Amino acid sequence: xxxxxxxxxxxxxxxxxxxxxxxxxxxxxxxxxxxxxxxxxxxxxxxxxxxxxxxxxxxxxxxxxxxxxxxxxxxxxxxxxxxxxxxxxxxxxxxxxxxxxxxxxxxxxxxxxxxxxxxxxxxxxxxxxxxxxxxxxxxxxxxxxxxxxxxxxxxxxxxxxxxxxxxxxxxxxxxxxxxxxxxxxxxxxxxxxxxxxxxxxxxxxxxxxxxxxxxxxxxxxxxxxxxxxxxxxxxxxxxxxxxxxxxxxx
Numbered sequence: 001x002x003x004x005x006x007x008x009x010x011x012x013x014x015x016x017x018x019x020x021x022x023x024x025x026x027x028x029x030x031x032x033x034x035x036x037x038x039x040x041x042x043x044x045x046x047x048x049x050x051x052x053x054x055x056x057x058x059x060x061x062x063x064x065x066x067x068x069x070x071x072x073x074x075x076x077x078x079x080x081x082x083x084x085x086x087x088x089x090x091x092x093x094x095x096x097x098x099x100x101x102x103x104x105x106x107x108x109x110x111x112x113x114x115x116x117x118x119x120x121x122x123x124x125x126x127x128x129x130x131x132x133x134x135x136x137x138x139x140x141x142x143x144x145x146x147x148x149x150x151x152x153x154x155x156x157x158x159x160x161x162x163x164x165x166x167x168x169x170x171x172x173x174x175x176x177x178x179x180x181x182x183x184x185x186x187x188x189x190x191x192x193x194x195x196x197x198x199x200x201x202x203x204x205x206x207x208x209x210x211x212x213x214x215x216x217x218x219x220x221x222x223x224x225x226x227x228x229x230x231x232x233x234x235x236x237x238x239x240x241x242x243x244x245x246x247x248x249x250x
Contacts (some may be wrong), residue, residue: 120146
């Protein structure tokens with residue numbers, strides 16, 4: 001599931017993971033119950049690329065598909081041309097630009113990462129938000145980078161800009177890892193405070209005291225993004241990276 005809920009009038013203590021949580025009003029969700037991606041909710045980018053990723057982004061069923069109650073974004077090792085770029089990998093990238101955006105709310109995804117200890121160098125699934133106006137600010141509900149140095153942790157982050165001015169936190173699982181099954185990643189974004197949870201347990205918080213630029217960067221409409229990056233900032237995939245690899249959302 002991938003859900004967004006309107007903010008309540010007051011803050012509260014951590015709540016259990018659920019698509020319907022007391023005190024929050026569900027305003028948008030996708031349970032991926034059909035046989036194809038819901039184009040009224042998501043844009044699936046196609047024939048595109050970003051400079052921090054080594055893959056071509058496509059909307060082909062080889063890279064983005066829905067079935068058995070799951071969204072799968074698949075990264076594959078294949079030579080592919082997108083625009084002016086010829087690249088060695090393909091992947092998928094979804095967003096809700098022009099379809100859904102939110103200022104404050106509770107954002108939740110239940111997902112399984114393919115990032116194990118020895119098979120996932122350069123793999124980087126994520127669920128995050130960016131502002132509709134394209135300016136300052138980013139809110140990462142979860143990033144799940146792979147490789148032997150990263151695979152046991154999930155990253156929570158906020159950005160002012162990409163120079164970079166950011167604050168982030170890496171939560172290491174006491175047992176297991178993000179790839180051992182489905183886990184629920186949640187962010188509660190309210191005016192003046194943002195809280196992160198994993199499987200209903202609070203793991204991090206930012207507020208005006210910790211982050212003087214919080215209101216400037218994070219107080220206007222943001223849209224959702226689900227993507228699966230290959231290589232770039234955390235290092236590139238290599239021969240040890242097992243592909244195809246699937247980022248699955250329940």
